[in-house]
Amino acid sequence: MDASEVEFLAEKEMVKIIPNFSLDKVFLIGGDLGPFNPGLPIDVPVWLALNLKQRQKCRIIPPEWMDVEKLEEMRDLERKEDMFTPVPSPYYMELTKLLLNHASDNIPKADEIRTLVKDIWDTRIAKLRLSADSFISQQEAYAKLDNLTLMEINTIRAFLLDTLNCMYKLRSNLQ
Amino acid sequence: MDTQSYFPVPPGVGMEENFLSLDDILLSHERLPIRTECTFPQLGFLEKSIPESPGTKMELPLWLTKGLYERKRKVVSVELPKVYKEGWRTVFNADPNVVDLHKMGPYYYGLGSQMLHFDSPENPEIAQTLLQTFIARFRRTMDSSQNAYNEDTSAFVERLDCLEKALFRSGQSGLNGFQSWEKGQASQLTASSLVLNYRKRKITDVQP
Numbered sequence: 569m570d571a572s573e574v575e576f577l578a579e580k581e582m583v584k585i586i587p588n589f590s591l592d593k594v595f596l597i598g599g600d601l602g603p604f605n606p607g608l609p610i611d612v613p614v615w616l617a618l619n620l621k622q623r624q625k626c627r628i629i630p631p632e633w634m635d636v637e638k639l640e641e642m643r644d645l646e647r648k649e650d651m652f653t654p655v656p657s658p659y660y661m662e663l664t665k666l667l668l669n670h671a672s673d674n675i676p677k678a679d680e681i682r683t684l685v686k687d688i689w690d691t692r693i694a695k696l697r698l699s700a701d702s703f704i705s706q707q708e709a710y711a712k713l714d715n716l717t718l719m720e721i722n723t724i725r726a727f728l729l730d731t732l733n734c735m736y737k738l739r740s741n742l743q
Numbered sequence: 744m745d746t747q748s749y750f751p752v753p754p755g756v757g758m759e760e761n762f763l764s765l766d767d768i769l770l771s772h773e774r775l776p777i778r779t780e781c782t783f784p785q786l787g788f789l790e791k792s793i794p795e796s797p798g799t800k801m802e803l804p805l806w807l808t809k810g811l812y813e814r815k816r817k818v819v820s821v822e823l824p825k826v827y828k829e830g831w832r833t834v835f836n837a838d839p840n841v842v843d844l845h846k847m848g849p850y851y852y853g854l855g856s857q858m859l860h861f862d863s864p865e866n867p868e869i870a871q872t873l874l875q876t877f878i879a880r881f882r883r884t885m886d887s888s889q890n891a892y893n894e895d896t897s898a899f900v901e902r903l904d905c906l907e908k909a910l911f912r913s914g915q916s917g918l919n920g921f922q923s924w925e926k927g928q929a930s931q932l933t934a935s936s937l938v939l940n941y942r943k944r945k946i947t948d949v950q951p
């Protein structure tokens with residue numbers, strides 16, 4: 569899987585916007601998008617929110633977890649724990665990149681948020697490598713990793729699967 | 744997109760070899776020291792060292808040795824190359840990370856797995872050493888492939904065996920894919936490498 573494909577899947581998440589136009593209810597295959605009234609907040613998928621923002625037809629409200637204090641707490645919790653902590657959103661990395669690239673004027677303290685999310689990402693990737701290393705060196709049969717997001721799995725998938733294949737075949741030599 | 748334009752046949756790891764894999768074909772050219780158990784009459788024109796009497800030592804490539812080896816008829820008997828012998832095995836068990844596996848024969852794991860065909864009494868220890876070496880060196884390979892972005896890694900890579908080089912490359916491709924996505928280069932359209940190779944583009948298109 570590509571990073572762009574994971575980003576595509578992330579665009580299905582809902583985010584709150586305040587439109588500045590009015591439109592009746594729209595009936596799409598994926599679901600209905602309620603009537604748009606100027607000045608009233610409404611939940612839409614991220615792909616629509618970004619499109620409207622680029623045409624200057626709405627204002628994006630940052631999700632609740634995209635807040636400096638909350639992210640700092642999450643980062644400190646992540647550094648203390650050995651296992652993976654519950655993540656603010658299953659697509660936090662992609663949403664951060666998309667929202668901060670297109671709508672940074674609607675999000676307060678955008679740079680700090682970017683740094684904090686990067687810190688959380690680095691800590692989780694380091695934990696992932698550590699657990700992959702202990703998995704291989706002790707030749708365990710399966711590992712349970714809660715609270716991993718698709719993006720993190722995606723970066724390590726090719727390497728880990730190839731290594732496990734090689735290890736399996738070298739182990740079959742022993743018989 | 745990171746996918747290649749064609750998929751080369753991967754080498755068969757372990758006791759099998761893939762017939763169409765280039766890596767396996769190159770592997771089978773490695774020479775093994777053998778002892779002949781019977782005469783090869785009138786074959787002296789093939790190679791100067793072909794013996795007329797049994798019990799001579801010489802070196803044959805792997806593909807020939809595999810074809811000639813037979814448990815019952817004893818045409819040739821294979822000795823282990825020195826990398827798989829007792830002395831080197833203790834070095835690998837002590838610390839596999841300092842060894843330059845490329846110098847030991849670029850196909851250390853591949854050749855070691857093929858040697859298991861030849862029924863030497865030390866087979867279980869050889870297989871065990873191969874596995875332990877691989878596991879111990881895995882940590883280094885993972886760390887450097889996942890952390891070295893846009894750096895010159897040739898000093899590290901030249902000490903790796905071919906199998907580990909392939910793993911290194913797949914780790915690097917995962918890292919490069921993520922980094923280029925983060926920079927926003929993943930959605931930029933670039934000309935495919937195949938088309939650039941045709942060299943039919945005008946010079947003004949290719950040069951920045």
